[in-house]
Amino acid sequence: MKLPVSTEWLLHCATTLAQLDPGATASAAQLAQYFDLPAAYLAKQLQALVRSGVLTATTGPRGGFRLARPAAEITLLQMVEAVDGASSPYECREIRQQGRGALPPEDCRNTCILAEKMGEAHEAWRRSLAATSLADILAALPSSAPARTRRRMAGTT
Amino acid sequence: MKLPVSTEWLLHCATTLAQLDPGATASAAQLAQYFDLPAAYLAKQLQALVRSGVLTATTGPRGGFRLARPAAEITLLQMVEAVDGASSPYECREIRQQGRGALPPEDCRNTCILAEKMGEAHEAWRRSLAATSLADILAALPSSAPARTRRRMAGTT
DNA sequence: GGGACCATACTCGGATAACCTGTGTCCGAGTGTTAATGG
């Protein structure tokens, strides 16, 4: 069970975008240069955040990506599930109904207890991620961070 | 982020083994037939549980797998991590120290706030899984289940 | 009859191939800018 490497990229990129002036945009190339990442692949993954409504993309010169909502309304869960999908890592295939030990359908009206417990764990994980917003992340950074980020980002063409 | 399909197999196999008489064993072929699974691959994955000390394997005729500890001392977490590994799904590669926006090392003494939050979510997931033991799973099954399992398992040569 | 021995068949264990989801790359469609040009 592992998340795509791009998950880290997107979390950092979103954090960076949240530090820009309101309305300002950053292109995929700028963000890639900022973190030394493959630009094309990063752009592809940023699309996932656009599709899920976390970011907004504008084309043309001076275009790029920006947050679609205030940082306080964007949770880590939304970003993680945008890139990785919202499906549970444990997928119950009902093997209890297969093979020699197959249970009769009337015993399988309730969901399998194992799937239920695995689902509960996944929900705990989701709750933990949903409890932190991008604004919370910004609050944990040093107060000098936004100015520094804007300054370092400005230079990239 | 998805767990191997074999995760479900192993959880069900362990539940089945926990329903056998104390000291009784079931071979990989028996378990595979019981759930209609590929026997060879199931055997390979059962090895992971043996290596992690959850199961004990005995070779030779009348051999097979059995629980290495009482069911109450085996948690879902131990089994899941046995097959999937104990590493966190989110791996921080410290991209904050790379590229044009690289932070100086003195600002990176603490772990990245994003990695910290992702780690907390993973810990919440682990805690949830560690809270359920195999004995808890057995307790949730109908009281007629163990007898039925033993009966159905006995026939498989 | 009892015990030792041996062949046997059954078990796990590790080494060896396909398939599938990320990972990485590329080029095309669309758009705001910007410069030149004419009135």
Add this chain to the structure above:
DNA sequence: CCATTAACACTCGGACACAGGTTATCCGAGTATGGTCCC
């Protein structure tokens, strides 16, 4: 000097290869069993 126009350069968006890991399979090493033979 100002409006129009047209070319441009920059942006995202989707389509096309590569790789590592899960899935699946096979055969070999080891052992408890059961029968057999000898005492």
